Amino acid sequence: xxxxxxxxxxxxxxxxxxxxxxxxxxxxxxxxxxxxxxxxxxxxxxxxxxxxxxxxxxxxxxxxxxxxxxxxxxxxxxxxxxxxxxxxxxxxxxxxxxxxxxxxxxxxxxxxxxxxxxxxxxxxxxxxxxxxxxxxxxxxxxxxxxxxxxxxxxxxxxxxxxxxxxxxxxxxxxxxxxxxxxxxxxxxxxxxxxxxxxxxxxxxxxxxx
Numbered sequence: 537x538x539x540x541x542x543x544x545x546x547x548x549x550x551x552x553x554x555x556x557x558x559x560x561x562x563x564x565x566x567x568x569x570x571x572x573x574x575x576x577x578x579x580x581x582x583x584x585x586x587x588x589x590x591x592x593x594x595x596x597x598x599x600x601x602x603x604x605x606x607x608x609x610x611x612x613x614x615x616x617x618x619x620x621x622x623x624x625x626x627x628x629x630x631x632x633x634x635x636x637x638x639x640x641x642x643x644x645x646x647x648x649x650x651x652x653x654x655x656x657x658x659x660x661x662x663x664x665x666x667x668x669x670x671x672x673x674x675x676x677x678x679x680x681x682x683x684x685x686x687x688x689x690x691x692x693x694x695x696x697x698x699x700x701x702x703x704x705x706x707x708x709x710x711x712x713x714x715x716x717x718x719x720x721x722x723x724x725x726x727x728x729x730x731x732x733x734x735x736x737x738x739x740x741x742x743x744x745x
Contacts, residue, residue: 556641560740560742561742563742564742566621567586572586572614572615576742583742585737586610587737589607594721594736595732600627600642601627603729604730607619607733626641637668644721650718720735
């Protein structure tokens with residue numbers, strides 16, 4: 537909360553968004569703690585129903601509450617603990633979060649605008665620095681030298697880009713999934729709640745970290 541408020545003061549034009557990847561990972565952890573992860577991994581139909589919950593992130597923000605109420609009627613009772621968890625920490629939390637950034641976890645507009653739904657690029661950069669440091673609590677100058685080394689690598693990549701070498705793009709399977717997800721979100725007004733959420737749930741996976 538304090539960090540977000542500070543960022544908005546320093547960068548008033550910035551937008552604060554959550555990460556869909558982390559929403560999915562939190563869902564997997566909750567399924568595990570509720571003793572349902574085994575069913576998720578072995579029962580395809582049950583797995584789709586689980587993913588319909590995280591597919592709520594693609595719902596138009598102003599429709600989240602009524603669509604979630606419909607979803608509660610669609611899913612089996614054994615998923616009630618998961619629905620309660622999602623309502624408490626994501627739906628209900630929006631009342632508290634709304635003072636800072638409304639529906640930070642929602643990706644409806646980002647999907648339509650072609651923006652990233654995750655912060656995987658930032659995570660990858662952080663992982664790269666950690667690999668270079670190889671320690672949890674580096675000294676100041678070790679950290680500075682590490683940043684210089686990482687920056688040299690980025691500068692080299694930039695020179696390659698200037699020379700016409702393009703970075704590897706997304707794998708075709710992910711591009712096709714993204715295209716299907718976009719098509720479903722564009723058809724939001726034309727689809728029923730069940731058809732919309734189930735269609736999305738069939739186009740992404742929830743794996744362990």
